Amino acid sequence: MFNIREIAKRAKNVSYGLVDISTEIKNRTLLKAAELIEKKRDVIEAENRKDLVAGEEKGLSKAMLDRLLLNEKRIAGMVQVLKDVASLNDPVGEVIKMWTRPNGLKIGKMRVPLGVVAIIYESRPNVTVEAGSLCIKSSNSVILKGGSEAINSNRVLVNILKEAAESEGFPSDAIQFVDTTDRSAVRELLLLDEYIDVVIPRGGEGLIRFVAENARMPVIKHYKGVCHVFVDEFADLEKAWNICFNAKVQRPGVCNAMETMLVHSKIADAFLPNMIEMFKKVKVELRGCERTISYDPDYIKPATEEDWYAEYLDLILAVRIVDSLDEAIDHINTYGSHHSDSIVTENYTNAMKFLNKVDSAAVYVNASTRFTDGNVFGLGAEMGISTDKVHVRGPMGLEDLTIPKYIIFGNGQIRE
Structure with missing residues (x-):
């Protein structure tokens, strides 16, 4: 034995x-x-x-x-x-x-x-x-x-x-x-x-x-990775499309993949139609709020309260339109797992506010959440990605x- x-x-x-x-x-x-x-x-x-x-x-x-x-x-x-x-x-x-x-x-x-x-x-x-x-x-x-x-x-x-x-x-x-x-x-x-x-x-x-x-x-502890990308009203659209696509699609079954995409209402008309088409081409299932559904009612399913907490580890994405940076930060701190979250913006003030107020182990400006990894960070390797606040946090x-x-x-x- x-x-x-x-x-x-x-x-x-x-x-x-x-x-x-x-x-x-x-x-x-x-x-x-x-x-x-x-x-x-x-x-x-x-x-x-x-x-x-x-x-x-x-x-x-x-x-x-x-x-x-x-x-x-x-x-x-x-x-x-x-x-x-x-x-x-x-x-x-x-x-x-x-x-x-x-x-x-x-x-x-x-x-x-x-x-x-x-x-x-x-x-x-x-x-x-x-x-x-x-x-x-x-x-x-x-x-x-x-x-x-x-x-x-x-x-x-x-x-x-x-x-x-x-x-x-x-x-x-x-x-x-x-x-x-x-x-x-x-x-x-x-x-x-x-x-x-x-x-x-x-x-x-x-x-x-x-x-x-x-x-x-x-x-x-390394709890689940409910990671977000927030597309701010001051986002560069090309960056936003590429970052969101990479964060969800490049390797969906890992803890630093994006599970919820938040979009500022002021940029939604310019950003969402093309983003939705990009996701459709690779068969990403989208679950959205009511405003998100209006962009493609035949494809986007209604999101439930459980979807905002979900770690799918699959080609499934929750999408929500918000009206402010504060609303995005509040959503992330409420539903997220304090793992990795990103803002896409060209506004320095908004970027710094996001960095300061999002309560996560790794917080990004204009980059995919997929980079949260000990080897990528130059640590050689990692034992895991801690979402604790005692002794160690992050990789x-x-x-x-x-x-x-x-x-x-x-x-x-x-x-x-």
Whole structure:
């Protein structure tokens, strides 16, 4: 029987010594893993095909199958992630602040690893490499629990990470894999707060709520991505059409895709007819408010209250016409998930007001929400995109896997 407690205990025991592992060894481990992925590309694709076939038989959605797929481009992406993380500055041991008190004590803050990080994720096997690489570089032990739909893909990738670690002198016990499809494993993992310092769920809202409600250790949450693009009355139409089309269509099954498009009433006549035709050509289902429906009553379905909250992860889009910037901001803060939201405008005052007042992890001016991604932001990779407000918000990268520790230098001082 698979022993969850034992792997958590091994991860904890080895975690204390990881702070002593040199940056050189960590980087060599990452580059060796990149080399092995290149070498074992055919094996990875064969294991991934097993998962895809099983997923199709189970009736997984197109969005889930897309997330599960490891094609040539995504395998190359994993290789690049490993190289990118190896190239980043090592945050472990960095002194980020130092000051001297009147009594002569020198007090500072130094970055140290979190300890043992458990990541529970669905579908996307490339998360195995992203999370593993970041934890290796930040000297954290990692416990990887992927979804049952990706068990074969995840297993081969974890084996590659462990082989690279053993080859280059990084403790392989710091990379643990929950190699079971038994759902009870997640519940058991969440009870092991004596070994696990933080848990990060990545997947559907149901998984994240389950983890948040059952974990004994701190949880860094990535709730659903109900992302908006607001086309302001001062928008450049060409920019607006391109941004909205990209945000919805380029990859609809991911958390940073646009789910609701807001349009200022003063620009609706100029913007919406062409935008609707663009979406119709690629079969985007539109659900709109009454004013939106009037632009194409035969194609646009009525939006319900639930549509404004919806994360479709599909070629479905909610559309609403608003009469002001304030109304758009209020809609986003009311119905959004505080993930990623964008304004298309040439008005500086409106842009800055949107940046200041929209309560989201990533807020854009004149750009697609699809850019919210740790690698795209230059972080090398990400553990997930946190919609929390404690410890980290937005893409969680290398530095976010460390935490400040106070260090104090004295010369015999005693407190009177």
